[in-house]
Amino acid sequence: MxxxxxxxxxxxxxxxxxxxxxxxxxxxxxxxxxxxxxxxxxxxxxxxxxxxxxxxxxxxxxxxxxxxxxxAGDLPDQVPAPAEPPRFAAAALSARGKRLAATQATATARDPALGLLLAGGLPAPDLFPIKDWARCANRVLKPLAGELASYPPPQGLLVLREQIAAHLAATRGLVADPGCIVVTAGTQQALRTAADLLLDPGDPAWVEDPGYIAGRGALLVAGAELMPVPSDADGMDVATAEAIQPRARLALVAPSHATPLGGAMPIARRLALLDWARRQNAWILEDDCDSEFRWEGKPLPPLASLDKAGHVIYCGTFSKTLAPALRIGFAIVPPPLVPAFVRARTLMDRGTGAFTQATLAEFMRAGLLSPHIRRMRTEYARRRAALLEAIERTVRLGTPMAAPGGLHMVLRLDDALDEAAAARACRTRDLAVSPLAAYYAGPPRMKGLVIGFAATPTPLAGEVARRLDAALSSLG
Incomplete structure (x- = not known):
């Protein structure tokens, strides 16, 4: 002060x-x-x-x-003289630029004035460990001060990569060499980097349908030809994928928890996917962002833990366990690809912020991440159960489909309801739901709303369910 x-x-x-x-x-x-x-x-x-x-x-x-x-006669800065408003020429985007500008990144544009009630896939801001995080930041700032005048290592700080490797071994049973871990600005950047390195324009790529919108976008802007593959309660249907396009160059999958329906791949499909990648010399991008939050059955091991031929690139993030704004994710890359990944990171943005990396490494080194995840898992389980019970009791025109993992669920709508109108009606009541249709790369196979529970405190479950029911009832 x-x-x-x-x-x-x-x-x-x-x-x-x-x-x-x-x-x-x-x-x-x-x-x-x-x-x-x-x-x-x-x-x-x-x-x-x-x-x-x-x-x-x-x-x-x-x-x-x-x-x-x-x-002084020559000032370091000057108040600029008033200028005429610029006359902008019509935007002349390249073909690739037009494709990028037209690629969907999220289910719906997020209104800053809208709260987080029912926002799908987002963690609870009220559970962020702000005091512990601040203490860790203070501890690393002085030792790091001498490095702030240089760029961070494009592969990521070694101390953070070592902590990530130890965390994955303890929580996911995944053995990773810190030398094969590349720190990224979230899962999105990991997927985009992989797509740029592994795909040429026009290369076919399998994507789950419905599936992860931003991940699909990363492949699209890299020029991939998307091959939507039906995703059901067992995740991506590999047999159908091979029938659609056996010579795909890459597959983007979330084998532990497919977005947004929550399907998890059983061992038979996992082995079939790995066998396809080996036979075709293809790549698998494994998105494991929600693995910490599983509500039914035992935690599922990563697909990468079964990979013996080096065809899987494992992508993780701290957006769900801590906060999306930190923008820290990572990829575990087969050793032959590491130099190319590091060079791509150098060309892309010169590396992820060293201060945030160092703070996260200290947070993990101090043994604070695992207890924090356990607390979140306990609280999210309460919030999930409370919202499910309130919806089942109150909402008359929708049926909740409780996924076995993740931070969201799908409210299946009656076929007579207009899904887009339902989403708009919810948003007028400060409910940040998303239409299920946005998650399909092909024609939607059912109507629904994607709703999150992590940022909806338990005491608000009843009120949220009443607003949801009122929104859907207003369409009749």
């Missing part, structure tokens, strides 16, 4: 700086002597002296020995 003298000093500095920039104090003009200005403003002379020193350090004034302090 600033002391009163520091506050006065900043106020004097800001006032004089603004007067210089606007010309009230012209170039070459002499500033009042510090004693005189201090008497005029009713502050200590030292306050004025420090403000003058700061102005001189930043290039706004120059002192002349025995003469005083004068406004």
């Amino acid at each position: 600033l002391s009163p003298d520091q506050t006065r000093q900043s106020a004097v500095f800001d006032h004089l700086r603004q007067s210089i920039l606007t010309g009230t104090l012209p170039a070459g003009g002499r500033l009042p002597p510090s004693r005189a200005l201090a008497r005029e403003l009713g502050v200590a002379r030292q306050t004025i002296v420090l403000a003058y020193e700061r102005l001189a350090a930043e290039g706004y004034v120059r002192g002349r020995i025995g003469s005083g302090t004068y406004v």
Whole structure:
């Protein structure tokens, strides 16, 4: 917190700086002597002296020995002169740019004024461990200060990659060499990097239908020809995928929890998928973002743990366990691909922020991540059960489909209801639902709304269900 003298000093500095920039104090003009200005403003002379020193350090004034302090003729910045509004030419996007601009990234554009009630797939902001995170940030800031003037390593900080490897071994039974882990800005960047490196324009790629919208988009903007493959209670139907396009170059799957229906691949389909990749020398992008939150049955091992031929790229994220705004994910890459992945990260954005990486590594090193996930799992289970019970009791025109994992569920709608109109009606009641149709790459096979429960506190379950029922009933 600033002391009163520091506050006065900043106020004097800001006032004089603004007067210089606007010309009230012209170039070459002499500033009042510090004693005189201090008497005029009713502050200590030292306050004025420090403000003058700061102005001189930043290039706004120059002192002349025995003469005083004068406004500099060449200022470090200037207030720009008013300009005519620009006349923009029509946007001339490239063919690839047009494809990118038209690619869907989310189910619906998120309205900043809309709350998070029923927002699918998002964690609860009220459960973020802010005090522990702040303590970890304070601990790493000083040791990291010397590295802030350089770019972070494009593969990610070694200390974080070591912590990720230890965490995966303990929680997912997945043995990973830190040298094969690449830190990314969330799962999305991991998928996009893989798609850029492994696909040429026009290459066919299998995607779950319905499936992960942003992941599908990452393949599209890389030029892939998407092959929608039906996804059911057992995840992607591999036999159907081979019948559709056996020579696909890549498959994007979430074998532990398919978005948004929640299907999980049994061992037979997993082995069939790995066998296809081996025979075709193809790639599998495994999205494992919701693996920490499973509500029925035992946790499922990653597909990558069965991969003996190096065809799986495993992608994970901390967006669900901590916060999406951190923008930290990772990919476990087969050793021959690591140099290309690191080079692509260098060309893309020069690496993920070192301060956030270091804070996360310290959070994990201190043993704070696993207890936090356990607390979230317990609380999310309560919220899921409360919302399910409230919907089943209250909502008359929809049937909840409780997925065995993840942070959302699907409310199946009566065939007579207009899905898009239902989503709009919900949003007018501050319910951030998404239409199920947006998750299909091909024709939708049923109507529904994707609804999240993680950010809906248990005491609000009844009220949320009543709003949901009112929204759907208003369509009749």
